[in-house]
Every structure is written in C-alpha cells, then in structure tokens.
Amino acid sequence: MKYHIHFLSFIILFFSTSVVWSQDLYIEGHVQDDTGLPLPYATLMIYDADSAMVDGLSTDEEGYFKSVLDAPGIYTLHFQYLSFSDHIIENLKVTTEPVTLEEITMTSGDLVLDEIQVTAERSQMELKLDKRVVNVGSDLANAGSNVADLLDNIPSVDIDVEGNVGLRGSQNVRILIDGKPSGLLGNNVADALRQLQSDMVERVEIITNPSARYDAEGEVGIINLVMKKESRRGLHGSVDLRAGNPHNYGAGINFNLRREWVNLFLNGGLYYMKSPGSASSYQRFDGPEGVQIYESETDRFRSRLSNQYQFGADFYLNEYNTLTASGMYRFSDGNNETDIHYEDFTEGKELIGTSRRLDQENRDGYDMETALSYEKSFKDQDRKLTADFKWMQNHDLELSDIEENIFHTNRRNIFQRSENEEGEETFLLQADYTDPIGQDGMFEAGIKVNLRDIKNNFLVEEMNEEDQWGILPGYNDNLTYFENIFAAYSIYGNKSGQFSYQVGLRVEHSDITTRLENENMNNDRNYTDFFPTAHFTYELDPENQFQLNYSRRLSRPWFRMLMPFSNFSNNRSRWMGNPNLDPEYSHSIETGFLKYFQSGSLLSSLYYRHRTGVIERLRQINDEGIELRVPVNLGIQNAYGVELNFNYDFLKWLRYDVSLNFYQAITEGQYLEQDFYSNARTMTGRTSTKLKLPKEFDMQLSFFYRAPRATTQGRRDAMYSLDAGISKDILNNNGTLILNGRDLLNTRKFSGYSEGPDFYSEEESVWRNRQITLTFNYRINQKKSEKPDGSGDDRMGDGDFGS
Numbered sequence: 001m002k003y004h005i006h007f008l009s010f011i012i013l014f015f016s017t018s019v020v021w022s023q024d025l026y027i028e029g030h031v032q033d034d035t036g037l038p039l040p041y042a043t044l045m046i047y048d049a050d051s052a053m054v055d056g057l058s059t060d061e062e063g064y065f066k067s068v069l070d071a072p073g074i075y076t077l078h079f080q081y082l083s084f085s086d087h088i089i090e091n092l093k094v095t096t097e098p099v100t101l102e103e104i105t106m107t108s109g110d111l112v113l114d115e116i117q118v119t120a121e122r123s124q125m126e127l128k129l130d131k132r133v134v135n136v137g138s139d140l141a142n143a144g145s146n147v148a149d150l151l152d153n154i155p156s157v158d159i160d161v162e163g164n165v166g167l168r169g170s171q172n173v174r175i176l177i178d179g180k181p182s183g184l185l186g187n188n189v190a191d192a193l194r195q196l197q198s199d200m201v202e203r204v205e206i207i208t209n210p211s212a213r214y215d216a217e218g219e220v221g222i223i224n225l226v227m228k229k230e231s232r233r234g235l236h237g238s239v240d241l242r243a244g245n246p247h248n249y250g251a252g253i254n255f256n257l258r259r260e261w262v263n264l265f266l267n268g269g270l271y272y273m274k275s276p277g278s279a280s281s282y283q284r285f286d287g288p289e290g291v292q293i294y295e296s297e298t299d300r301f302r303s304r305l306s307n308q309y310q311f312g313a314d315f316y317l318n319e320y321n322t323l324t325a326s327g328m329y330r331f332s333d334g335n336n337e338t339d340i341h342y343e344d345f346t347e348g349k350e351l352i353g354t355s356r357r358l359d360q361e362n363r364d365g366y367d368m369e370t371a372l373s374y375e376k377s378f379k380d381q382d383r384k385l386t387a388d389f390k391w392m393q394n395h396d397l398e399l400s401d402i403e404e405n406i407f408h409t410n411r412r413n414i415f416q417r418s419e420n421e422e423g424e425e426t427f428l429l430q431a432d433y434t435d436p437i438g439q440d441g442m443f444e445a446g447i448k449v450n451l452r453d454i455k456n457n458f459l460v461e462e463m464n465e466e467d468q469w470g471i472l473p474g475y476n477d478n479l480t481y482f483e484n485i486f487a488a489y490s491i492y493g494n495k496s497g498q499f500s501y502q503v504g505l506r507v508e509h510s511d512i513t514t515r516l517e518n519e520n521m522n523n524d525r526n527y528t529d530f531f532p533t534a535h536f537t538y539e540l541d542p543e544n545q546f547q548l549n550y551s552r553r554l555s556r557p558w559f560r561m562l563m564p565f566s567n568f569s570n571n572r573s574r575w576m577g578n579p580n581l582d583p584e585y586s587h588s589i590e591t592g593f594l595k596y597f598q599s600g601s602l603l604s605s606l607y608y609r610h611r612t613g614v615i616e617r618l619r620q621i622n623d624e625g626i627e628l629r630v631p632v633n634l635g636i637q638n639a640y641g642v643e644l645n646f647n648y649d650f651l652k653w654l655r656y657d658v659s660l661n662f663y664q665a666i667t668e669g670q671y672l673e674q675d676f677y678s679n680a681r682t683m684t685g686r687t688s689t690k691l692k693l694p695k696e697f698d699m700q701l702s703f704f705y706r707a708p709r710a711t712t713q714g715r716r717d718a719m720y721s722l723d724a725g726i727s728k729d730i731l732n733n734n735g736t737l738i739l740n741g742r743d744l745l746n747t748r749k750f751s752g753y754s755e756g757p758d759f760y761s762e763e764e765s766v767w768r769n770r771q772i773t774l775t776f777n778y779r780i781n782q783k784k785s786e787k788p789d790g791s792g793d794d795r796m797g798d799g800d801f802g803s
Contacts, residue, residue: 025069025070025071025072025094025096025097025098026066026067026069026099026319027046027066027067027075027077027092027099028064028065028066028067028098028099028100028260029064029065029100029101029102029103029104030059030062030064030065030101030104031059031063031064031065031081031087031104031105031106032063032103032104032106033084033107033108034105034106034107038059038063038064039059039063039084040059040060040061040062040063041058041059041060041061042058042059042063042065042079042080042106043057043058043079043080043081044056044058044059044067044077044078045078045080046067046075046076046077046078047075047076047078048073048074048075048076049074051076054069054075055067055068055069066319068319069094072095072096073094074091074092074094075092075094076088076090076091076092077089077092079104079106081106084106084108085106085107085108087104087105089101131205131206131210132205132206132207132208132603133205134154134203134204134205135203136150136154136201136202136203136204147193147201147225148165149742150201150204151165151193151223156168156206156208156659156661156684157206157223165223167206167208167220167221167223168221168607168639168641168643168661168663172218172586172615173218173220173221173222173223174214174215174218174221174222174223175193175223175224175225176222176223176224176225177224177225177227178225178227179214179224179226201225201227201228202226202227202228203226204223204224204225204226205222205223205224205226206221206223207223208220208221208588208590208605208607209533209535209549209550209551209588209590210222210551210553211491211502211504211533211535212489212490212491212505212506212531212532212533213432213444213446213489213491213504213506215448215487216487216506216508216529216531216552216553216554217553217554217556218553220588220609221553221588227267227310228254228267235255235256235257235258235781236256236257236258236780236781237254237255237256237779237780237781238253238254238255238777238778238779238780239253239777239778239780240252240253240254240776240778241775241776242773242775242776243774244771244772244774245771245772245773246274246276246769246771247272247273247274247275247303248272248273248771249273250269250270250271250273251269251270251271252267252268252269252270252271253266253267253268253269254266255267255780260316261315261316261317262313262314263313263316264312264313265310265312265313265314265326266309266311267310267311268307268308268309268311269307269308270305270306270307271304271305271306272303272304272305273304274301274302274304275301275302275767275768275769276299276300276301276768276769277300277301277302277765277766277767277769278297278298278299278765278766279296279297279298279300279763279764279765279766280295280296280297280298280763280764281295281296281573281761281762281763281764282295282761282762282763283295283625283627283759283761283762284761285621285758285759286758286759287621287623287625287758288623291346291347292344293344293345293346293347294342294343294345294572294625295342295343295345296341296342296343296570296572297341298338298339298340299338300336300337300338300339301336301337302334302336303334303335303336304332304333304335304363305332305333306331306332306334307330307332308328308330308331309328309330310326310327311326311327311328312324312326312327312371313325313326319377320376320377320378320379321375321376321377322374322375322376322377323372323373323374323375324371324372324373324375325370325371325372325373326370326371327369327370327371328367328369328370329367329369330366330367331364331365331366332363332365332366333362333363333364334361334362334363335360335361335362335363336359336360336363337358337359337360337361338357338358338361338569338570339356339358339359340356340357340358340359340569340570340571341355341356342354342355342356342357342572351408352408353406353407353408353409354406355405355406355407356404356405357402357404357569357570357571358402358404359400359568359569360400360401360402361399361400361401361569362398362399362400363396363397363398363399364397365394365395365396366395367392367393367394368392368393368394369391369393370390370391371388371389371390371391372389372390373386373388374386374387374388380435380436381436382434382436382442383434383435383436384432385431385432385433386430386431386432386433387430387431387432388430388431389428389429390426390428390429391425391426392425392428393423393424393426394422394423394424395421395423395424396421396422396423397419397421397422398418398419398420399417399418399419400416400417400418400419400568400569401417402414402416402417402418402568402569404416404571412465414462414571415462415463416460416461416462416472417460417461417469418458418459418460418461418475418568419457419459420457420458420459420565421456421457421458422454423455423456424452424454424455425452426450426451426452426453427449427450427451427452428449429448429449429450430446430449431448432444432445432446433445437492437494438494440494440495440500441492441493441494441495442491442492442493442494442502443490443491443492444489444490444492444493445488447488448485448486448487448488449484449487450483450484450487451483451484452481452482452483452484452485453481453482453483454480454481454483454559455478455479455481456479456480456481456563457478457479458475458476458477458478458479458563458565459471459475459476460475460476460568475565475568476518477516477519477564477565478516478517478518479514479515479516479517479563479564479579480513480514480515480517481512481513481514481515481562482511482512482513482515483510483511483512483556484510484511484512485510485511486508486509487506487507487508487509488506488507489504489505489506489507490505491504492504498538498539498540499536499537499538500536500537500538500539501534501535501537502533502536503532503533503535504532504534505530505531506530506532507528507529507530507531508528508529508531509526509527509528510525510527510528510529510556510583511525511526512524512525512526512556513525514562514579516564516579523579523580529585530552531551531552531553532550532551532552533550533552534549534550534551535547535548535549536549543595543596543597544593544594544595544596546591546592546593546594547590547591547592547593547594548589548590548591548592549588549589549591549592550587550589551587551588552585552587553586553588554583554584554585554586555584555586555615556583557578557582557583557615557631560577561577561578561581561615561631562577562578562579563577563579564577564579565577571626572625572626572627573626573629574626574628574629576629577630577631578630578631578632581631581632581633582613582633583613584612584613584614584615584633585612585613586609586610586611586612587609587610588607588608588609588610589607589608590605590606590607590608591605592604592605592606593605597648599648599649600646600647600648600649601646601647602644602645602646603643603644603645603646604642604643604644604645605642605643605644606641606642607639607640607642607643608639608640608641609637609638610636610637610638611636611637611638611639612636614634614635614636614637614667614669615631615632615633616631616632616634616667616669616676616712617629617631618630618631618632618634618671618712618713619713619754619756619759619761621756621758621759627759627761632671633669634667634669634671634676634712635667635668635669635670635676636667636668636669637665637666637667637668638665638666639664639665639666640663640665641661641662641663641664642661642662642663643659643660643661643662644658644659644661645657645658645659646658646659652692653691653692654689654690654691654692655689655690655691656687656688656689656690657686657687657689657690658685658686658687659685660683660685661683661684661685662682662683663680663681663682664679664680664681664682665679665680666678666679667712669712674756674757676712677712678710678711678712679710680711681709682706682707682708683706683707684704684705684707685704685706686702686705687702687703688701688702688703689701689702695728696728696729697726697727697728698726698727699724700724700725700726701722701723701724702723702724703720703721703723704720704721704723705718705719705720706719706720711752711754713754713756714752714753714754714755715752715753716750716751716752717751717752719747719748719750719751720747720748721742721744721745721748722743722744722745722747723741723742723743723744724740724741724744725738725739725740725741726738726739726740727739731778734778734780735776735778735779736776736777736779737774737775737776738774738775738776738777739773739774739775740772740775741770741771741772741773742770742771742773743768743771744770745770746769748766748767749764749765749766750763750764750765750766750767751763751765
C-alpha cells in the first residue's frame with residue numbers, strides 16, 4: 001500500500017490547490033411577515049439606475065434570498081407576495097462589498113385570503129435519461145424496516161433467502177450509497193443491508209443501463225441508495241421510534257442545522273432485532289457406499305444490537321465553492337443460533353440414525369468511513385468540477401461453538417469451534433468535470449482510483465478423543481485480496497428538437513491479486529477493458545417519450561465467492577468459494593416507452609442481455625455425502641424481458657400501482673465434463689393500493705408474487721406475500737404513527753429442488769416470519785408532504801412544492 005499512499009497524497013494535494021476563492025458582489029437578506037414568520041417563495045425583482053431589470057428570483061423555503069450582481073451601482077428592489085402589500089427598497093447603493101440587508105418585513109394588504117396549503121407528493125417513480133428514481137418515503141410498508149426489506153418492495157428488485165439482492169432475475173448488481181461505494185456496506189452486502197435502517201434512505205435509483213460516469217461493475221445494473229440530508233436554512237430534523245414483534249426495537253435521529261456558510265448534518269440510531277427462521281431439506285445421494293438419504297429440520301434465531309451514525313458538514317466557501325467533510329461509524333454485536341435435526345434413512349426409508357447439531361455464533365464488528373468532497377461551480381449554468389476522497393475500514397469477527405449429538409449409533413459426539421476474521425481497507429479518489437456546450441449540449445469527463453485490500457483468516461478446530469483441540473484438515477488458511485481499479489471516462493450529450501442523445505466511453509484497468517498464505521498460492525489478474533454506453537430519447541410530445549439504451553458491463557467475482565472456505569453451521573451442506581473465478585461480461589440493450597396520463601403514467605420496457613463467463617453456483621456431492629455449493633464460470637446466458645410499471649389515481653382517495661416483469665433466461669455451459677442447460681420462463685409482479693380514509697387515516701395494501709422458474713440443476717417454486725400498513729398524523733401534523741405488517745400470511749418461503757447424476761435434493765426455507773411493527777415519527781421544523789385533492793400528475797421531475 002506504500003505507493004498507493006504516496007499517489008493519493010499527491011492527488012489530494014493537487015485537488016486541494018484547485019479551490020478558487022472569489023469575492024462575489026451580491027445582495028442577500030431575509031423576508032418575513034408582520035408576525036415574524038418567514039415568507040417562502042416571495043418574488044424579488046432588482047432594477048438598475050436605468051430601470052432595467054438585472055435579476056428576478058424568489059426567496060427559499062425559509063424566506064432567504066441571495067442575488068449575485070455583475071457590477072457596483074444604484075439598485076431598486078421590489079418584493080411581492082400574494083395578499084401582501086408590495087415592499088420596495090429604492091436607491092440601494094452597492095459598492096465593492098457584498099450587501100446584507102436588515103430584516104425585511106412585508107405587511108398584509110387589503111385582500112385577505114383563507115389559508116392556502118399547496119403541497120404535493122413526489123411521484124413514487126420518476127423516469128430520467130439513464131435511470132428510474134423510486135421515492136420511498138411515502139411507502140407505508142417501509143416504516144420500521146431495514147434496507148433489505150425496503151429493496152424487496154422496489155419494482156424489478158428481489159431478495160433471496162440469504163439476503164442477496166437481485167435485479168431483473170440476476171444477482172450481479174452493483175449497490176452504491178450516494179453514488180459511491182460505502183463502508184456502510186462492508187464485505188457482506190447482504191448482512192449490511194439488513195442492518196441499515198430504511199428511515200435513513202430518501203430515494204432509490206434503479207439504473208439498468210448505466211452511463212459511462214458509473215463504474216462498469218454490475219452486469220445487470222446499479223442500485224443507488226440516496227441517503228437523507230436536508231440543506232434548508234435553520235434547524236430541521238426528525239426522530240423515529242419503533243417497536244415490533246418479533247423483537248424489533250429502535251430509535252433514530254436525522255438532523256440538519258443550516259446557516260449562511262455551513263450546513264451541519266447528523267443521522268443515526270440504536271437498533272435491536274431478533275428474527276426467527278426455519279428450514280427443512282431432503283437429500284438422496286447414490287454414492288460409493290450405496291444410497292444415502294437424510295432429512296433435516298432447522299430452527300434459527302438471528303439477533304443483533306447495532307448503532308450507526310453519519311455526521312458531517314457542508315462549508316459554503318463562497319458562491320462557487322463548497323467543501324463537504326463527513327464521517328461514519330457503526331458498531332454491531334450479534335448472536336446467532338442454528339439448531340439442526342438430522343434423520344438418516346436406508347433406501348427403504350428405514351430410520352438408521354438421528355443427530356442434532358447446535359451452532360452458537362457470536363459476531364461483532366465495526367465500520368468506519370471518512371470522506372472529503374469539493375465542488376466548484378461556475379457562472380456558466382451547469383458547469384461544475386467535483387473531487388472526492390474517501391477512506392473506509394471495516395472489521396468483522398465470527399466465533400462459533402458447535403456441538404453435534406449423535407443418537408442410536410456408536411459414533412461419539414462432535415465438538416467443533418470456528419473463527420472467521422475479516423478486515424478491509426479501501427481508498428477511493430474521484431474527480432469529475434461537467435461543461436455545457438451550446439444551448440443543449442453537455443460534455444462530461446472524469447477519473448477514478450479505487451484501492452482495496454481485504455484479509456480473511458479462517459480456522460476450524462475439532463476436539464479429539466483425548467479432549468484436545470486440533471485443526472480440522474482443509475479448514476485453516478489466510479486469504480489476502482488486493483483489488484486496484486483505475487478508470488477514466490468521457491460523455492457527450494446533446495438535443496436536437498424532440499431528439500436527445502448521450503454517448504460515452506469508460507476505460508478501466510483492473511489489477512487484482514488473490515493469495516492463499518498457508519498454501520503459498522497466488523492468482524494475479526491484470527486486464528484493461530473498454531465500456532461504451534449510449535442513451536437516446538425521442539419525445540413525441542410532452543405526454544409520450546421513447547428511449548433506447550445500450551451498455552457493456554462486467555461483474556468481478558465478489559470477495560466471498562473467492563474464499564475457498566465455508567460457513568460451518570450445517571455439516572451436510574456447505575457454501576464454498578472458488579479463487580479461480582474470472583469476471584463476467586455483458587452487453588445490454590433496452591427500449592422504453594413512457595406515457596403520461598392526467599392522473600398517472602405507464603412505463604413499458606423491452607430488454608435483452610447477453611452474458612459470457614456466467615458465474616453459477618453449482619451443487620456437488622462429495623464421497624462423504626456432503627453437499628458443496630461452489631461458484632464456477634459456467635458458460636453463456638441470453639435473457640429477454642418485458643417490464644411494465646403503471647400507476648393511476650382512480651379517485652381522489654384511491655391510488656393504484658402495479659409493476660410486472662416477464663423474462664426468459666437461457667443458460668448453457670459445461671463444467672467437469674458435464675453439460676448444464678436451463679430455459680427459465682418466469683415473471684415477478686407487485687401491486688400496491690393506497691387509500692385515504694376518513695379521519696385523516698392513510699392505508700396501503702401490497703401484494704408480491706414470483707412465478708416458478710427453472711435453474712441449471714432444478715427448479716425454484718413460486719412465492720407470494722401480502723403486506724399492509726395504516727398511518728395517521730398526530731400532534732398538529734408534526735408526528736405520524738404507522739402500524740404495518742410484512743408477510744401477513746407467512747407465505748414468503750423459498751423452496752425448490754435440485755438434481756444431478758448422483759443426487760436429488762429438496763429444500764424449503766423461511767428467512768424471517770411475519771412481522772408487525774409500530775413506528776412513531778416526529779418532525780422538527782418539517783412538514784409532511786401530501787398529495788392535494790385531485791392531483792394525480794406523475795410527471796418526471798415533479799417534486800415537493802412546500803407547505
């Protein structure tokens with residue numbers, strides 16, 4: 001890492017010297033009514049000495065304004081606000097220094113109107129040129145949940161039994177936080193998403209065909225979690241409390257304090273969850289010792305106490321320069337218990353033995369992150385330079401005590417203990433420049449360096465007949481993983497009439513080393529790839545838009561896929577890694593048509609993906625009858641799909657959303673002289689109905705269904721679930737109570753079968769049972785946005801209009 005640190009030091013010094021301080025000439029102030037309350041969106045017109053208007057603007061949500069002037073002079077300021085008398089400041093002399101006005105008070109005029117509240121709910125889904133934005137705050141099903149649950153309610157996204165995230169039927173998806181890798185995700189993304197709380201997320205961006213500005217990582221696309229952070233003047237915040245059954249307790253905060261030159265932000269909380277789960281399986285193996293059959297029943301509990309905090313500040317150095325410094329810390333302490341009962345049978349189903357395996361695991365760890373961001377804007381609108389530096393470190397330690405009691409045989413009981421320690425350190429440096437060209441053109445370019453070191457120590461010991469601990473052969477090694485990615489990109493976009501386009505190219509050089517210390521094995525990989533992207537939009541009219549996108553991407557093997565070790569809880573079925581995995585590559589083409597209605601919208605998409613080097617986790621049975629699940633580069637896959645997203649306000653009090661994804665994925669390849677093939681024709685669907693009930697109650701019902709699908713070794717069964725939630729504003733609309741239930745029918749079960757030349761197995765698993773949660777949210781100097789009666793406009797770019 002020594003040369004990495006020298007390189008980073010040079011780059012940081014280079015960017016730190018690029019901060020340009022400019023002494024802008026401006027007028028600023030604050031507008032209030034005659035009771036001292038701020039007047040948001042008051043109109044201000046500024047005229048010079050020749051009565052020519054030099055600027056026109058509005059105050060912000062807190063009544064503040066700031067106007068940058070080109071030259072000193074004598075100016076007139078004219079303030080206007082509905083139902084208030086005009087306020088005029090004449091002969092204001094501006095010399096060479098900025099002017100801060102005293103408090104400006106406007107008085108009510110002769111026309112007095114009833115109180116008018118103009119509010120709007122941002123559309124749940126918005127379509128941008130290269131992404132879909134899902135605003136998650138109004139979804140009652142997300143209250144009191146974690147981010148894994150939140151994503152499980154997003155169209156096109158699904159979560160499997162292990163918590164892995166899939167998008168359009170593929171788990172090769174890149175997950176970012178605020179557009180960048182984050183220490184909040186750690187080494188185990190699935191576990192990290194179950195720890196992150198949904199109330200920290202403002203919106204989710206689904207990017208199925210990312211442009212060149214994004215990392216090429218993620219074959220099927222990118223899911224970007226945009227975290228909450230206010231920037232309005234004054235003190236704003238919220239407090240969340242929750243309690244649920246099974247055990248689900250927590251308290252969270254989200255605060256911002258904005259002044260003229262600084263914005264301080266803090267969010268975090270303390271949470272405890274204990275989730276029960278269960279599983280069952282059946283396996284038949286035709287091995288060298290004849291037919292072996294066993295059945296198993298599993299009960300498990302996963303509990304975790306965690307606290308996490310993000311904090312930082314935006315420093316507004318002047319009109320064109322902003323510096324942001326932030327940090328994150330998370331600590332967690334978990335206890336997991338897995339209790340498995342095995343029954344062994346002869347081929348004729350005669351019981352020949354039973355055993356019980358109990359794994360009590362303690363898991364604790366921490367994550368730390370510091371980040372420094374600089375943004376320079378220019379007088380030219382949309383021209384911008386940004387530079388980001390981020391350092392991340394995390395550590396995770398898993399200690400297990402395992403006892404297996406064997407009944408009805410002469411075999412002795414088994415006592416084992418395992419230790420799995422992981423540590424990661426990452427440096428990230430990124431710079432991006434955006435420059436408008438002409439009236440509608442835009443040029444972008446950037447560079448990025450990502451340096452990542454991971455170490456993993458794994459050890460399993462077993463007690464021998466002399467009651468002494470000894471290392472279990474094959475389960476003791478130290479893995480070191482170095483990943484250095486260097487990237488650069490450029491993008492050009494423009495618009496001609498109703499047609500707009502964006503084309504880009506990204507180049508990435510990957511320098512990756514996987515090392516097994518005890519076995520003295522090195523696997524070095526160095527490769528340079530080019531990733532073109534293209535996005536086209538044709539606007540038939542404001543109500544109808546057509547899009548066509550293309551991208552080339554790759555998926556590097558996830559770190560845990562390279563580890564040759566396995567979780568040791570289940571002695572009959574183990575997840576293994578493969579240090580020799582190569583990356584996947586994909587070409588993706590997608591077309592979309594967006595139709596707006598007066599009270600809704602319809603987005604339809606057709607897509608095609610061609611993948612090479614497809615990574616598939618195959619099941620194998622060794623001579624001892626133990627199932628091994630090993631990832632391999634299997635072959636190729638061609639996937640075709642159609643996706644529909646529809647929402648409509650049928651009545652003032654009734655809103656309906658539905659998303660459907662129909663796809664076919666044909667996978668074929670060869671491994672260990674065995675041919676594999678699957679033709680999966682399947683679909684996923686979600687519907688959500690929102691109702692406004694009397695007495696200011698809101699209610700939501702959601703239903704999810706995933707059809708059965710074929711795999712290269714078997715089949716996965718259908719699955720469905722029902723969620724519901726109801727909310728009511730209290731405490732003069734400053735607080736909200738939400739009661740919600742997830743998987744009310746207890747039907748969210750993962751089940752299916754797998755088979756090979758010498759085995760057949762069935763399994764069913766429930767990751768977590770039905771949950772009921774009560775959440776209380778209290779807002780400080782914030783108003784909850786609601787959709788006004790009769791408003792169903794769901795157009796791209798709609799946002800909150802204030803309150």
